[in-house]
Amino acid sequence: xxxxxxxxxxxxxxxxxxxxxGFILLFILVPLIILAIGDGAEYLESQIYGxxxxxxxxxxxxxxxxxxxxxxxxxLITQMPFLSTIVASEIFSREYSDGTFRMYLTRPISxxxxxxxxxIIVSIYTILLMFFFVFYTLIISYLFLGSGDLAVFHKxxxxxxxxxxxxxxxxxxxxxxxxxxxxxxxxxxxxxxxxNSVTPIIITISVVFIGSIISFIPLQMFENINxxxxxxxxxxxxxxxxxxxxxxxxxxxxxxCTFWSLFFLIIAFIIFNRKEILS
Amino acid sequence: xxxxxxxxxxxxxxKFGDLQVLNNISFSIPKNSIFGILGPNxxxxxxxxxxxxxxxxxxxxxxxxxxxSIINSDNHLMKMGFIIESPSFYEYLSAxxxxxxxxxxxxxxxxxxxxxxxxxxxxxxxxxxxxxxxYGMKQRLGIAQAMLHNPDFLILDEPNNGLDPVGINxxxxxxxxxKQMGKTICISTHLLGEVDxxxxxxxxxxxxxxxxxxxxxELTRKKLFYRLEVNNSSTAxxxxxxxxxxxxxxxxxxxILISQKKEGEPxxxxxxxxxxxxxxxLTRESSLVEYFYD
Numbered sequence: 031x032x033x034x035x036x037x038x039x040x041x042x043x044x045x046x047x048x049x050x051x052g053f054i055l056l057f058i059l060v061p062l063i064i065l066a067i068g069d070g071a072e073y074l075e076s077q078i079y080g081x082x083x084x085x086x087x088x089x090x091x092x093x094x095x096x097x098x099x100x101x102x103x104x105x106l107i108t109q110m111p112f113l114s115t116i117v118a119s120e121i122f123s124r125e126y127s128d129g130t131f132r133m134y135l136t137r138p139i140s141x142x143x144x145x146x147x148x149x150i151i152v153s154i155y156t157i158l159l160m161f162f163f164v165f166y167t168l169i170i171s172y173l174f175l176g177s178g179d180l181a182v183f184h185k186x187x188x189x190x191x192x193x194x195x196x197x198x199x200x201x202x203x204x205x206x207x208x209x210x211x212x213x214x215x216x217x218x219x220x221x222x223x224x225x226n227s228v229t230p231i232i233i234t235i236s237v238v239f240i241g242s243i244i245s246f247i248p249l250q251m252f253e254n255i256n257x258x259x260x261x262x263x264x265x266x267x268x269x270x271x272x273x274x275x276x277x278x279x280x281x282x283x284x285x286x287c288t289f290w291s292l293f294f295l296i297i298a299f300i301i302f303n304r305k306e307i308l309s
Numbered sequence: 310x311x312x313x314x315x316x317x318x319x320x321x322x323x324k325f326g327d328l329q330v331l332n333n334i335s336f337s338i339p340k341n342s343i344f345g346i347l348g349p350n351x352x353x354x355x356x357x358x359x360x361x362x363x364x365x366x367x368x369x370x371x372x373x374x375x376x377x378s379i380i381n382s383d384n385h386l387m388k389m390g391f392i393i394e395s396p397s398f399y400e401y402l403s404a405x406x407x408x409x410x411x412x413x414x415x416x417x418x419x420x421x422x423x424x425x426x427x428x429x430x431x432x433x434x435x436x437x438x439x440x441x442x443x444y445g446m447k448q449r450l451g452i453a454q455a456m457l458h459n460p461d462f463l464i465l466d467e468p469n470n471g472l473d474p475v476g477i478n479x480x481x482x483x484x485x486x487x488k489q490m491g492k493t494i495c496i497s498t499h500l501l502g503e504v505d506x507x508x509x510x511x512x513x514x515x516x517x518x519x520x521x522x523x524x525x526x527e528l529t530r531k532k533l534f535y536r537l538e539v540n541n542s543s544t545a546x547x548x549x550x551x552x553x554x555x556x557x558x559x560x561x562x563x564x565i566l567i568s569q570k571k572e573g574e575p576x577x578x579x580x581x582x583x584x585x586x587x588x589x590x591l592t593r594e595s596s597l598v599e600y601f602y603d
Contacts, residue, residue: 129397137414138386307364
């Protein structure tokens, strides 16, 4: 039965235009940013590495596909919750508002399995969207700007050699996808409560926004609670490009995200199983 | 539970907050009947249907489907087909894809889907998106959806709602066809004419209470019904019991509804006036259902 439910969810999601918005936006936006980075490489380098030119003689350019990818992920990662929650936000709420649950749930199927099938679809969508985001950016950046060493700031300027970079993008992908999955699960939980598919996105983005404020403002109280919030790990992908990689922090982030994910899913499970379908 | 009964409802209660939506409802639905649940808006018809469909989970009482309680089991859903309120489909998908989605939940094959498109006369439009369907077409597609797993019992909430006269006739044809196929059909409606035209049995609800239920012929046509307006029903009831061939159907504080015990034996109006001392008026009712529904 779960197989049939998953196939149904696939058909529903694949036939909605909204599903493709995130992919289309990234498809158009990323090359434009890469072109802008390539065009303004000199200015960009003077801004980022300006003072270093006084101490070092830099031959060639530091701007390459890897730096471009690193910068684009850094720029867009805080916007990704908008895109990754598109499917999650309406996966329950639209069925409430359209009244389709009135027919779907009159079949002899367990609501827990319905929830599970939707959860699988949301997870696959989030994973695919993040994969597309990171690796489409990497491929297009590589094609436009070529390869080379990656210069990042970590305890000063850190140069990562060309053959030490690709696995770090995979790690960055895993770290950022973990946080994004938790964000999608929060949105899915809110979707089980709401008939309006915009409300879950607004609340999710508000939570991410408040979480970001907590992680950026250097107040003792905020610093104490930040490690326990999944939103505090939204930019943790940056640590994939540190040397050494802070594995301990990454594993803690996995633990925190898993805790919040389970929390959101248990709440969603309870709400959906008790929900009286009146619309 | 009688052998010829498909559903039996005993002492059903449902509250939404402080609002008692269903209040001690008990009736049964005979097999192979077209059973009408008649009541004005807010009478509890849709709530009752949602309870059958397990869309509403918290309620008190007992519902037996083929002698088995539905409280802790979903098995009855395999034998029931539903349209609750208006039929709502995935509008961005074609009608066929919609039915395939529902068919997948009950392992129904494509052949059955094709048969149902024939039955509801939508074969030539099955590849159109549901968003392009008229309301009447959606209602017919709703019937096909409800019939996918070949249920014994169909529950249709206001099936004629929003249909034009042609659509109403088409719907009636489909329902009679289904009855001939041996299905039991339960429809809810607030239109007395629909019950009169289509139903064999009826239950009348008002403000969450069951007013009357039974076979429509018995309730409306075969017997004579009289309404007595009296000063005090309890005194009058004792006097009425002394009169032959009178059955007391229903009474309020100042009003009593009576009928013949046996068809063909008339009620002697003069005798009633003679025996009931505080009688104010005696009115012949043309239809029992009409009486209650008014």
